[in-house]
Each structure stands twice: as structure tokens, then as C-alpha cells.
Amino acid sequence: MALFELLGRRWALRVIWELRENRHLNFRELLAACVIAPSVLNTRLAELREMKLVQLSDDGYALTKQGAALLHLLMPLHDWADDWAKSLKD
């Protein structure tokens, strides 16, 4: 389960999420979107690039084909999180 090791790092999921819908964000936009320290963002981006989930193109960072596929699987999780958050309030 190398995936758990990758996703079980702070901001990994968040970065992928911010690049949803084929968004292209540059370093500083990602920085602002996540509200994260640049040093951490940089190491996380390096890992995600190493893993071929994210790539840096001319107009900013974006998901690779595989990254997009992963995000696609993550979407239902997002809906679940809403219900879950609601149920926690009880």
C-alpha cells in the first residue's frame, strides 16, 4: 500500500484537490489556495511529480492523466464527507 504512504502526508490530497477540473495553478496560486508553507508545498509537489500524479507545464501545475484518474476516484469521497460532517454535528 504505497498509496497510503503517499496520501498519508499532509497536503498531498489537498494539492490534488486544488488541481481538480483540469485547473492549472502556479506555485504561488497553490500556496494561496492551500494556505501552506512554501517549503512544504515544494517537497509535496516534488513527491507528487516523482509519482507522476502532477506535472509542471507552461501555465502552471496540473494533474497528469493518472492524477486526474485518482481525483476522479476521490470525488465520491467528497460527497461522503459532507454527509459525514453533518452527522458529526448531532
Place this chain on the structure above:
Amino acid sequence: MALFELLGRRWALRVIWELRENRHLNFRELLAACVIAPSVLNTRLAELREMKLVQLSDDGYALTKQGAALLHLLMPLHDWADDWAKSLKD
């Protein structure tokens, strides 16, 4: 996205994974299954219990209904990880 904060912690996903298929594992079994420090496992379990994803019953730790629902969404991710791991070797 409070979910990202929860899952973006080491071993959180792994613990949920180890409790798949309605398994009931006690503290030491989880310890052995994950190969993790007891202090970390304990804080992770505390968080997961707080989040109502895991519960401690008479015969060990197990997923709550919501935890099981989350795991269910995580399963396809597991399959994807296989393909992904293969494609990384190229």
C-alpha cells in the same frame, strides 16, 4: 475539507484499511498489522474514534457504520493503486 486533514495523517488510512471486511482487531493486533508505534496508534485511534469512524467494542476495534461507508469508497482506490504502481515501473 476536514476529511483531508484527518486522512492526511500517517496511518489513518492504513488503520481503516486493516479493519476492512468488518474485521475486529484489538489494540495489539492492530499494532502488529500496521507495524506502528503504540503511541502513534493510540492517538490515531483516538482521532478516528472522535470522528466516529472507528469504535471499540467488546471484541476489539472495528469500523463504525460511517467508517465502513468510507472504506467502501476507498476500495476502488485500491485497485487504481495497483495499475498506478505498475505504470510507475516503466
Place this chain on the structure above:
DNA sequence: GTTTTTTGCTATCAAAACAGTAGCGCACGG
């Protein structure tokens, strides 16, 4: 063609999280 701005990224250092090992307190069976 030299300032100015923008961009990806690094340096530094403090705080928090994690890892590894030992062991405690409690319940239960004998």
C-alpha cells in the same frame, strides 16, 4: 537596457508529529 515585477524555489529555525522501546495499571483465570 535598466529597473520592476513575477515565479519557482531555498534557508533558517521553532514547533509539532512520528518512531522505538520499556513498562504501567487493570481485569481475568488459575
Place this chain on the structure above:
DNA sequence: CCGTGCGCTACTGTTTTGATAGCAAAAAAC
């Protein structure tokens, strides 16, 4: 009592993260 198994804590050292400042290079503006 005494051992066993349980959930869990204490302690110490390492790694990761957080926060701020700033650099080098390229593009833009003047």
C-alpha cells in the same frame, strides 16, 4: 497470590511540518 493479556502511557531521539524572509532567473515595464 501469580501469571497472562489487554489498552494505553512515558520517555527520548529523529523526522516532518510551519512560518517568515529572501534568492536567482525570467518576463514585463519603462
